[in-house]
Amino acid sequence: MPIDRRHPREIRADIRGGKISGHTSGMGEGYVQANLAVLPKEQAYDFLLFCQRNPRPCPLIEVTDVGSPEPVGVAPGADLRTDIPRYRIYKDGVLADEVTDVTPYWRDDLVAFLLGCSFTFEWALLEAGIDLWHVKHGKNVAMWPTSIECRPAGAFYGPMVVSMRPVPAGQLSKAVTASARFPNAHGAPVHIGDPKAIGIEDITQPKWGDAQHFDPGTVPVFWACGVTPQAVALKSKPPFMITHSPGSMFITDLPNSSLAAL
DSSP states (O other): OOOOOOHHHHHHHHHHHHHHHOOOOSSSTTEEEEEEEEHHHHHHHHHHHHHOOOTOOOOOEEEETTTOOOEEEEEEOOOTTTSSOOOOEEEEEEEEEEOOOGGGGGGTTTEEEEEHHHEEEEHHHHHTTOOOHHHHOOOOEEEEEEEOOOOOBTTBBOOEEEEEEEGGGGHHHHHHHHHHHHHHGGSOOOOHHHHHHTTTTOSSOOSSSSSOOOTTTTTEEEEEETTTTHHHHHHOOSSSSEEEEEOOOOOEEEEEEGGGOO
């Protein structure tokens, strides 16, 4: 898949205009991508506390003012109602709709949370010479809920979700080191090797995203994932929640270097 090296403003304009409706892996080279979770003000404090208690899957990078769809800290002028390729609407823990524009669902009492995304550290993996099969072939990354429980906060509880990338055994240390530089984009892997050790029974059947190809000598590597709030929504059943669709992220104006710890 060709890497999209345009500025995020140009990519967001295409998303808003309906020209892009799929996943965003490989887009906005060098810029931070973000997961989205939107909740009514009444649930916002509990979710903020949930993110603070679970920074690996839910690293906070922006919280909007009540009722505002503009993430002024990371992309002034952007609109979180229209600038993500695909959204999901949850009602009482049930997936109620999947749309390309959430304007009809937006309310004056909503608070939007943007969370760091592994698509940020993928650039570091590529720069380290680690081949990413899903980027190369235009696929979405594979994701699963796990047996690792998040630390609960108020009304929110549920399992950690992970994303997985096959990495050659000889490059595992590079993958750990490269991703560890980005703690606000999930950081280092949470597990390497046997998927059953974290409750994943079939590595060929992801819950979200696309199945990955394993070359000989590659090892499954699992990172905490920002789809965790969606698994939490299914478990804890908030009355109303808007999220991105897995793999369809918000591309910010922040350079990846702004999230690098080292």
